[in-house]
Amino acid sequence: VVFIDQLASEDFRSLRADMAILFAVPEAAVRRRLAQRIGRLVLLNATAGDCDYIAPDNRLAGRLIAEHLLECGHRSIGGITFDDRDPGSDFRQRLDGCAEVFDAAGAALHLTRISALKFSDARFRRKLVEPMVKAGHSALIGGCDAIAAELCAAVFAAGKRVPADVSIAGFDDQFYTQFMLPALTTVKYPAEAIGIHLAAVTDELLAGRDGHIRKLVPPILVKRASILNLPHRTEGEEE
Incomplete structure (x- = not known):
């Protein structure tokens, strides 16, 4: 296992391998340098036009969350994500x-x-x-x-409730999301399926075949209690 900040080290410059699995989206220049010394590069959890990849379909994951919020009557939505501008990044x-x-x-x-x-x-x-919590959106x-968990904490700190005042959704289905109060609506990524595809491409390479792969694995929407269905508000509740 080599961390991205070790790429310039002497030990890593001497590394030779038939295959490398990159759990990141290093810059294209870094990928080109790696490709000169490693026979096959496979990105996990991200996509890139110049590299093989096995990744969850993050764009579909976003669509699933958005469609669910629209179905529940939300029209003013705030979003917070990390400042990762690479087109292939999961965020x-x-x-x-x-x-x-x-938009549609x-x-x-x-x-x-x-x-x-x-x-x-x-x-x-x-x-x-x-x-973002103070902006007055019906969903975040x-x-x-x-x-998403930090958004929930900020909502409660502001004297509001999830989901009665603000609905909240996340991505990844981390183990703690089912134990949050309320339990968080999120997207689950099928890690087992990603592992199966990775094993298959490795077997192809070991067998002397090219082993190329560009695979997007569909995610699963996990509906829990953190999103309120606005049309079902009882009389007297605040909008």
């Missing part, structure tokens, strides 16, 4: 998929991009999401479950 694809559906329906997606580095520091985490989307 970019997820919110692009959401935007496609909302004439609904508004108000998107904010935040620093992943700052979000990892507890001193900044709440401040990064608070403005976190680019991953960790962002």
Whole structure:
């Protein structure tokens, strides 16, 4: 296992391999350097036009979340994701998929991009999401479950309730999402299927065949209690 910040090290420059699995989207120049020394590069969890990949269909995942929110009557939606502008990144694809559906329906997606580095520091985490909570949207989307969980905490800190006042959704179906109060609506990525495809392409390579693959694996929408169906509001509840 080699971390991305080790690519320039002496040990890594001497590495030779028939196949490398990249759990990231390194820059195209980095991928080209790797391809000069490694026979086959396979990206996991992301896509790139110049590389094999096995990835969840993140754009479809965004569409599933957006369609569910529209079905529940939401038309003003806020989104927070990490500031990853690479077209093949999972965070970019997820919110692009959401935007496609909302645009087609004439609904508004108000998107904010935040620093992943700052979000990892507890001193900044709440401040990064608070403005979106105060914006008055009926639903909020976190680019991953960790962002969605922080949005839930910020909603409660503001004296509001999820989902009675604000509906919230995330991505990844992390283990803790089912234990949140309320349990979080999110998207599950079939890791087993991704592993099966990776094993198959590895077998092809070992057998002397080309082993090329560009595979998108469909995700699964997990509906839980964090999204309110607006048409079913009882009389007297706030909009």
